[in-house]
Amino acid sequence: MSKSAVLTASNVVKTYGRVVALDGADLELFPGEVLAVIGDNGAGKSTLIKCLSGAEVPDNGSIEIDGSVVTFRKPQDGRDAGIETVYQTLAVAPALDIASNLYLGREIRKKGPAGSILRMLDSSGMKRKAKDHIAALGIGTIQNMSQAVETLSGGQRQAVAVARAAAFGQKVIILDEPTAALGVRESNQVLKLIESLRERGMPVILISHNMPQVFEVADRIQVMRLGKRAAVVTPKTHDMKDAVAIMTGAMKVDAKDQTLKPVR
Amino acid sequence: MSQVGSHDAAAEFMGRASNAQKLQALLHRYPWLSSAAVLLIASISFSFFNENFLTPGNLSLILQQVAIVGAVAAGQTLIILTAGIDLSCGAIAIFSSMVMAKTFMGDPYVEGDGLPVLVAFVIGLLVGTFAGWFNGYLVTKFKLPPFIVTLGTLNVFIALTLIYASGRTVTTEEMDPFLLQLGHIINIGEFKVTQGVIVMLLLYIILAFALRFTGWGRHVYAVGDDINAARLAGIQVNRVLLSVYMVAGLVFAIAAWIVIGRVTVASPNTQPDLNLDSITAVVIGGTSLFGGRGTIFGSLIGAIIVGVFRNGLTLAGVDLYYQVLAVGLLIIFAVTIDQWIRKART
Numbered sequence: 108m109s110k111s112a113v114l115t116a117s118n119v120v121k122t123y124g125r126v127v128a129l130d131g132a133d134l135e136l137f138p139g140e141v142l143a144v145i146g147d148n149g150a151g152k153s154t155l156i157k158c159l160s161g162a163e164v165p166d167n168g169s170i171e172i173d174g175s176v177v178t179f180r181k182p183q184d185g186r187d188a189g190i191e192t193v194y195q196t197l198a199v200a201p202a203l204d205i206a207s208n209l210y211l212g213r214e215i216r217k218k219g220p221a222g223s224i225l226r227m228l229d230s231s232g233m234k235r236k237a238k239d240h241i242a243a244l245g246i247g248t249i250q251n252m253s254q255a256v257e258t259l260s261g262g263q264r265q266a267v268a269v270a271r272a273a274a275f276g277q278k279v280i281i282l283d284e285p286t287a288a289l290g291v292r293e294s295n296q297v298l299k300l301i302e303s304l305r306e307r308g309m310p311v312i313l314i315s316h317n318m319p320q321v322f323e324v325a326d327r328i329q330v331m332r333l334g335k336r337a338a339v340v341t342p343k344t345h346d347m348k349d350a351v352a353i354m355t356g357a358m359k360v361d362a363k364d365q366t367l368k369p370v371r
Numbered sequence: 372m373s374q375v376g377s378h379d380a381a382a383e384f385m386g387r388a389s390n391a392q393k394l395q396a397l398l399h400r401y402p403w404l405s406s407a408a409v410l411l412i413a414s415i416s417f418s419f420f421n422e423n424f425l426t427p428g429n430l431s432l433i434l435q436q437v438a439i440v441g442a443v444a445a446g447q448t449l450i451i452l453t454a455g456i457d458l459s460c461g462a463i464a465i466f467s468s469m470v471m472a473k474t475f476m477g478d479p480y481v482e483g484d485g486l487p488v489l490v491a492f493v494i495g496l497l498v499g500t501f502a503g504w505f506n507g508y509l510v511t512k513f514k515l516p517p518f519i520v521t522l523g524t525l526n527v528f529i530a531l532t533l534i535y536a537s538g539r540t541v542t543t544e545e546m547d548p549f550l551l552q553l554g555h556i557i558n559i560g561e562f563k564v565t566q567g568v569i570v571m572l573l574l575y576i577i578l579a580f581a582l583r584f585t586g587w588g589r590h591v592y593a594v595g596d597d598i599n600a601a602r603l604a605g606i607q608v609n610r611v612l613l614s615v616y617m618v619a620g621l622v623f624a625i626a627a628w629i630v631i632g633r634v635t636v637a638s639p640n641t642q643p644d645l646n647l648d649s650i651t652a653v654v655i656g657g658t659s660l661f662g663g664r665g666t667i668f669g670s671l672i673g674a675i676i677v678g679v680f681r682n683g684l685t686l687a688g689v690d691l692y693y694q695v696l697a698v699g700l701l702i703i704f705a706v707t708i709d710q711w712i713r714k715a716r717t
Contacts, residue, residue, distance in 0.1 A: 202664050228589070
């Protein structure tokens with residue numbers, strides 16, 4: 108029962124000039140859970156996950172993975188440590204095909220001299236593996252890996268981005284507003300993807316504005332307020348009204364009523 | 372297509388697509404198709420006006436005429452694929468040709484003053500590569516728009532060429548045979564092409580290979596397609612951009628060798644239209660000025676189209692001014708097609 112956290116952030120501080128974005132924020136992510144991070148605009152949720160993924164360097168505080176302290180200077184550092192982030196702005200190249208996008212920046216070369224001397228890419232191998240990764244997430248609607256990403260619907264594009272994260276994320280997957288630009292049906296597809304990530308035991312941090320979605324998929328919900336963790340609740344102990352109240356500061360939750368330990 | 376991946380809906384959509392939409396989708400996938408079609412139609416039309424047009428001799432002549440622009444357009448394509456542009460490409464080529472010839476010749480009044488020809492040649496290639504690096508450095512380090520950077524360096528390189536040449540042409544007699552090598556004719560069956568044409572074609576084959584089959588090529592497309600997406604995917608965007616400008620600079624310097632072979636002298640005033648002509652070839656060849664879309668062989672077709680129009684209209688007895696007009700209309704046509712293709716949904 109006493110699981111230890113995969114990812115821990117303690118007392119993280121980040122300022123932009125005189126603006127204090129994070130004022131000693133904490134976060135614990137446990138194995139196999141979906142942790143939602145919610146909060147009003149400017150509450151610091153985006154900055155917090157940027158610090159976790161390496162896109163921003165915190166001014167103070169520490170980040171630990173599996174109990175050992177890590178220091179990220181750039182996104183590549185976070186990625187090397189096993190943290191994959193799916194950005195709100197869909198970091199896919201529209202004119203490239205699905206397989207190329209999945210392996211963008213980590214292309215596989217052919218074996219033998221064709222790869223080592225001529226530096227040729229193993230395109231068919233990447234397509235085959237891309238297909239496996241897509242299939243592993245249960246995305247049956249994408250079949251042709253040579254299809255350009257721009258020909259896909261918004262939900263399918265998001266699925267490609269999530270599949271890329273799932274394929275390479277060793278420890279943690281962070282999803283930043285994955286449904287913000289999507290319609291209802293497509294959002295449901297993405298929520299299913301999150302659930303299939305959880306089934307595979309992959310811990311997920313979900314940043315979202317969409318309360319119903321958060322309450323549908325999250326195991327625990329961390330509410331941010333004024334650059335700090337205001338409370339951690341679960342969909343079982345609190346409802347959406349409570350969450351809004353905590354976000355706005357109208358409600359305080361005692362430590363004993365919070366859910367700081369894993370529920371799964 | 373609101374429901375994700377409904378195959379039936381997709382099939383129905385495709386079924387309902389008009390012929391224009393199907394054509395649009397096809398061109399979206401293969402942007403060089405429209406330029407290939409233009410080349411084919413133009414060639415057939417011109418052969419009606421003049422029976423000499425489609426002879427091996429005339430076609431060889433066209434290839435010889437487009438060798439220089441074609442080679443420069445190969446480098447230009449790389450830059451335009453990254454959503455950049457190089458207005459200084461011709462100036463780099465002429466600067467490199469001047470450096471090659473003049474470092475070999477040295478002071479014409481001092482016997483044996485110059486450097487060995489191969490050393491001079493390599494220095495010329497390095498100067499071109501360095502000029503490309505300088506453009507790339509300004510673009511990546513100071514985040515300046517490539518248009519502005521190369522507008523500035525265009526003048527810089529022209530000035531350096533004039534200063535270095537000190538207003539003097541290196542004549543054919545002062546030139547080493549190696550530097551003139553690419554002007555020599557090779558017979559391939561009925562065709563008589565210069566070695567410069569062969570070198571140009573080799574450039575295209577090598578660059579096409581790199582773009583198509585290597586990770587670098589894929590990164591070039593990704594950077595031009597969406598630079599932020601490429602950065603977030605872990606691509607070192609600035610390194611890719613810098614390498615593109617340097618490779619292009621090297622290609623322009625190799626084009627300089629073709630220039631010397633063709634005009635047989637090294638003059639600061641030769642090929643004044645090279646800068647814009649190379650962009651014309653790339654655009655007519657179907658590569659998008661917005662980056663990320665296009666093929667390098669399209670630019671070869673584009674260069675040949677311009678050559679075919681000039682040659683065909685000349686054979687048809689059309690005045691030179693109208694030839695310029697025709698090329699202008701071609702550019703507008705090509706860009707219009709590109710805009711239309713970009714709207715394709717499937």
